Amino acid sequence: MKYQALTLLRTLDREEFSKFKLFVSSPYFTKKKNLLVLIEVLAKFHPHFENNQLTYKYLKSKLNNVNNSTLRNYFSDLKDLLIKYLMHINLENNKQEQYIVTMEELENRNLINLYKKEKLKYVKHINNPNLEFKPDDYFYLYRFNLIEKNILVNTDCIKKGKNYQISEVEIKIENYLSKYYLLESLKSWIQCKMHHRYFNMKMDEPHVSMNTFFREGKEIDCLFENIINEREIIKEKSFRNIFSYISML
Numbered sequence: 001m002k003y004q005a006l007t008l009l010r011t012l013d014r015e016e017f018s019k020f021k022l023f024v025s026s027p028y029f030t031k032k033k034n035l036l037v038l039i040e041v042l043a044k045f046h047p048h049f050e051n052n053q054l055t056y057k058y059l060k061s062k063l064n065n066v067n068n069s070t071l072r073n074y075f076s077d078l079k080d081l082l083i084k085y086l087m088h089i090n091l092e093n094n095k096q097e098q099y100i101v102t103m104e105e106l107e108n109r110n111l112i113n114l115y116k117k118e119k120l121k122y123v124k125h126i127n128n129p130n131l132e133f134k135p136d137d138y139f140y141l142y143r144f145n146l147i148e149k150n151i152l153v154n155t156d157c158i159k160k161g162k163n164y165q166i167s168e169v170e171i172k173i174e175n176y177l178s179k180y181y182l183l184e185s186l187k188s189w190i191q192c193k194m195h196h197r198y199f200n201m202k203m204d205e206p207h208v209s210m211n212t213f214f215r216e217g218k219e220i221d222c223l224f225e226n227i228i229n230e231r232e233i234i235k236e237k238s239f240r241n242i243f244s245y246i247s248m249l
Helices: 004-010 014-025 033-043 056-062 068-092 095-108 112-126 136-154 163-198 220-225 236-247
Strands: none
Touching (some): 095 136
């Protein structure tokens, strides 16, 4: 059987599969009860779905003897639900994204008081000393400050003579986005160097220009060569040192 839904189901571990059954049983996500029957039948063959018993005839018999077209439609609907479920898992496992999405939605609906409460939770979360700071966090801080800017603009700060507050937030926006972009560029640069070394490939002329980013005539290779020793690019310590350096910019 070559259904995309089965390909997706193979990637789920036992716990994820169990949660997916709950996901399918929720009328919010689907009202098609036959999909729940289908997933219950497929559960017996998870995770490989290679048992000889799993045939079209067997599936159709468990689904009130539906025809081939209907069975294909069931698997197509199941695939769509699986994609929604993967999106749900992604959000569930990403605390930062949860906070940012919630604050964005509250700001979009002009629910400022609720936003302020959520903001306090987020600030407490990112200031947790036990939280390991990652380069992606700069992108979340960039998005957070965009929300802050929108709120300041919509609360007539300019008319009240408080446009300096907006300028301060704009500086933070540029700062966080620059750091995120620089770290991502660095990561790609290191990976490129490592791949060229591993496969013994000749390095062409610098292929990524940072001219428009820094507005000066420096290539990305020249920029990073001044920060890191090429002979040590595979050492994790070197990358941590550069991360600390960029964080202080």
